[in-house]
Amino acid sequence: MAKPTKIRMLAEDELKETHNVSVKILNEIGVRLNHDGIFDILAGQNGVQIDKNKKLVKFSEERIMGSISSAGKKVKIYGRNLDKYVPYGYGYVSFISNPGQFTWIESDNKTRRNSTMEDLHDAIRVGDALEQIDVVGAMAQPDEIPIHIRDIRIYVELLKGTVKPVVSWIYNRRKLKWILEILKVVADGEKKLRENPMVHTGIEPISPLQFSYDSIDLMIELVAMDQPFFLGPIAQCMATAPGTLIGTIAQENAEILAGVVISQILKPGATILYSGAPVIMDPATMVPSFGSPEQALMAATLAQIGNSYGFSVYANIGLSDSKTLDYQNGFERAFTLLFGVLAGVEGAGSYGFTGMDQGSSLVQLVADNEMLSYFRRLYRGFEVNEEKLAFEIVKNVGQNGNFLLEEHTRRNFREEIWFPKLVDRQYWEPWVSSGSKDMMKRAREELECILKNHNPEPISEALEKEIEEIVKAAELDLSKTY
Numbered sequence: 093m094a095k096p097t098k099i100r101m102l103a104e105d106e107l108k109e110t111h112n113v114s115v116k117i118l119n120e121i122g123v124r125l126n127h128d129g130i131f132d133i134l135a136g137q138n139g140v141q142i143d144k145n146k147k148l149v150k151f152s153e154e155r156i157m158g159s160i161s162s163a164g165k166k167v168k169i170y171g172r173n174l175d176k177y178v179p180y181g182y183g184y185v186s187f188i189s190n191p192g193q194f195t196w197i198e199s200d201n202k203t204r205r206n207s208t209m210e211d212l213h214d215a216i217r218v219g220d221a222l223e224q225i226d227v228v229g230a231m232a233q234p235d236e237i238p239i240h241i242r243d244i245r246i247y248v249e250l251l252k253g254t255v256k257p258v259v260s261w262i263y264n265r266r267k268l269k270w271i272l273e274i275l276k277v278v279a280d281g282e283k284k285l286r287e288n289p290m291v292h293t294g295i296e297p298i299s300p301l302q303f304s305y306d307s308i309d310l311m312i313e314l315v316a317m318d319q320p321f322f323l324g325p326i327a328q329c330m331a332t333a334p335g336t337l338i339g340t341i342a343q344e345n346a347e348i349l350a351g352v353v354i355s356q357i358l359k360p361g362a363t364i365l366y367s368g369a370p371v372i373m374d375p376a377t378m379v380p381s382f383g384s385p386e387q388a389l390m391a392a393t394l395a396q397i398g399n400s401y402g403f404s405v406y407a408n409i410g411l412s413d414s415k416t417l418d419y420q421n422g423f424e425r426a427f428t429l430l431f432g433v434l435a436g437v438e439g440a441g442s443y444g445f446t447g448m449d450q451g452s453s454l455v456q457l458v459a460d461n462e463m464l465s466y467f468r469r470l471y472r473g474f475e476v477n478e479e480k481l482a483f484e485i486v487k488n489v490g491q492n493g494n495f496l497l498e499e500h501t502r503r504n505f506r507e508e509i510w511f512p513k514l515v516d517r518q519y520w521e522p523w524v525s526s527g528s529k530d531m532m533k534r535a536r537e538e539l540e541c542i543l544k545n546h547n548p549e550p551i552s553e554a555l556e557k558e559i560e561e562i563v564k565a566a567e568l569d570l571s572k573t574y
Contacts, residue, residue: 095473097244099435101393107400115153117346122150122304127252129352137357146464159356164363167320170280172551173255178226180404185433185471187464189219189229189557190442191259192246196232199536201416204307205449207232212246214543216253218454221546224464225294227369230260230454231444240570248559251278252551259292265309270566272317277558281552286318294322294367297347299332311351315358322406323351324367328380331373337386341393344370347412367402368394382411384447385422391428392435399436404451407432407437410463415447415530426462433471453526459535462514468509514538
C-alpha cells in the first residue's frame, strides 16, 4: 500500500531532551492542584512530594515513567448504537464537530448571535448526517436552557438526536454524575457502560502548571467509572507558556504528564488520551490563533511525543482563524490537518468553528466535511499490485485506444477516484450557467438539503421517558445550589 510518509519533527536526541525538560519541570517546579481532597489521595505515594500550604505537588521521574507505563492507551468510545464508535489507539483518524459555542454564525457568515435550542437540534441533525463526522458535538450552548441543567439537557438532546458518539462540555462533577446516570440507562446498566464507555470529554489543565478544582473533581469521577478522557491544556505561546515553540511544547507535555500521574494514582490502568492543543498568541492582535503554521508544527511535535509514550493523540487541527469560507480558511485548515495527522494525530477537531472560538457555523461544518472527505482519500493512499499496475490492459489498448470502456476501468475506478459533493470541477460555461456558485453557496445549499431531508434514527419512547425522569431529578437536585 502506497501511503503518505509519517512526519517526524524531532530527532531522537531532541525528543529525549524535550521529555527530560518536561520531567524536570514536574520534579523541580511542580504543578498547583486547586483541590484539597486530592492531597489526601496523593499523600504517602512514592515519588510524590507535596506542599499542601502552597498546593504544590512534584513528581519523581520514576513515578512519571511508571504512570506512563501503567496508563491504558487503547479504547473505543461508543454512541447510542454500539455499531457506532470511535477507536483510539488503533490507527484510525476520527473527526469531531465542536462541543459547543455560546455564539452562532448565521448561514450568510456575516451575522453573529446567541445560540438557541433550534441551533442545537440543527447541529445534531447535521452532525448525524455528515459521513466524515465521527463524533457529534453540540456546537451550541443555548441560553434558553438554565445554566444549572444546561450540560445535562444538551447531552440528552445529543443522545436523542444521533446514534453516533457525542460530545459537549461538562463543567463539574455533580453534573457529570447525572450524565453518567443517563448513560447507564442508555447503555443498559452500569456494567455495560464500563465495558462500552460513552463519555467523550476532556480535562484541561490551566497553563502554566495548574489544575482547577473542577478538572481534578471530574477526573476522579471519570476514573472511578472507567470512562476515558483527553488530557490537554491549551498553553498559549508568549502568554501562558514560553515564547518559543519547543518551550511551550515541553511545558504542555509536563502538564499532560502531571494529569497522567494523578490518574494512575487514582486508578492504575485508567485510560488516558493525550491532547496536544497549544496555540500561539498573535503578536499583532494579542488574539490566540488556530490557523497559524506554528499550530501545525506544535501539534505535529506533540503527536510525536505522545505517540512515543504509546498514547493516542488528539489535536486542534484543520481549523482556521478566517471568519468566512475564503482562501485563508482553506489553506489554514488543510495544512494544519495534513501536518498533524501525518505526524500521528488520531483525533482531530473541533469542526464547525468559525475563527478562534468566534462561534459555530453549520455552513462551515458542511464545508469541513468535504475537506475531511478529501483528506481521508489522500491519507488512504493506493494499492500497488499486478491488477492495479495494469500492464496487460495497457498492452491490449496500445497506442490508439482509450481506457474508458475497459472492464478493468469499470472494476477499479470507484475505489481509486474520490467523488466530491461540493468541490467544483466543471468547465467555465457550465459553471456560469449553473449560477457561478462558490463554496459558500454550495455548502449552504447542501446544509438546506440536509435540514430538509435527513431524519436521524429516533430513540425509543420508553428510553426517552426513563431519561426524562432522571433529568427531572437532576434539575431538582442542582437547582438547590444555583
